[in-house]
């Protein structure tokens with residue numbers, strides 16, 4: 001079938017021009033102490049929407065379609081991917097407004113028939129009239145709308161800058177802090193450190209350890225989209241993985257570090273973060289469990 005990919009594109013202004021425009025306004029930098037940080041986070045440039053028609057089968061992924069466009073139609077289209085099968089988390093974008101991975105999104109699930117807009121007497125375009133939805137445009141080709149991952153600054157086309165998420169994850173020591181047990185070989189020599197654990201202890205955090213840091217949960221979170229007021233669900237899931245690990249010795253410090261205004265206190269329990277996690281983590285529930293554990297510790 002023929003599918004139309006409607007892509008929100010963005011071309012950043014060249015660094016040379018940015019520097020020149022900043023110099024032209026001597027007050028811009030002084031007027032706001034956050035001016036530099038904001039400029040770094042929000043690149044300026046040209047935005048436009050471009051449509052591409054591709055031949056695709058229902059079982060093809062949107063990544064397949066974009067690769068076909070890049071190969072045969074427009075080599076300037078920018079998007080990020082690596083593994084191509086849901087392992088690396090590098091290709092999260094907004095598909096029809098919902099964050100998901102390009103390599104997991106199938107054409108048959110995402111392509112929708114565009115509705116024919118109804119223009120009322122006053123000239124306004126409406127999606128329904130008297131409660132009746134607009135009729136589907138029979139002749140139109142199915143459409144998929146693509147945009148960069150929400151909540152992150154865009155770098156180019158569908159490539160978002162995920163550094164803010166990685167910075168927040170790094171802030172909370174994302175590694176095991178454990179005391180190992182010295183194992184000895186049969187002839188009594190010290191061999192390696194062992195970090196022993198029973199299967200049921202492993203089961204407590206195993207699912208969380210499959211997080212691929214794709215940022216889909218962050219893109220879906222309306223609080224995270226609001227700026228730096230929330231460290232975001234991905235950082236919380238990363239910490240929950242260590243808090244639930246019986247070998248980790250920093251459980252208490254981790255819970256205390258997260259119990260802040262920009263930590264889990266900022267979570268509004270919208271639970272949009274749980275809906276599209278590609279590895280099936282119930283992100284909202286895990287954040288709730290963190291809050292419960294913190295309260296238990298205080299009691």
Ligand code: SF4
Pocket residue numbers: 089210211212213214215216217218233234237276277278279280281283
């Ligand atoms: S919790 Fe799920 S959605 Fe969020 S970053 Fe990890 S894998 Fe992606």
Ligand code: FES
Pocket residue numbers: 081082083084085086087088089090091101102103104
């Ligand atoms: S390309 Fe690696 S997760 Fe999609």
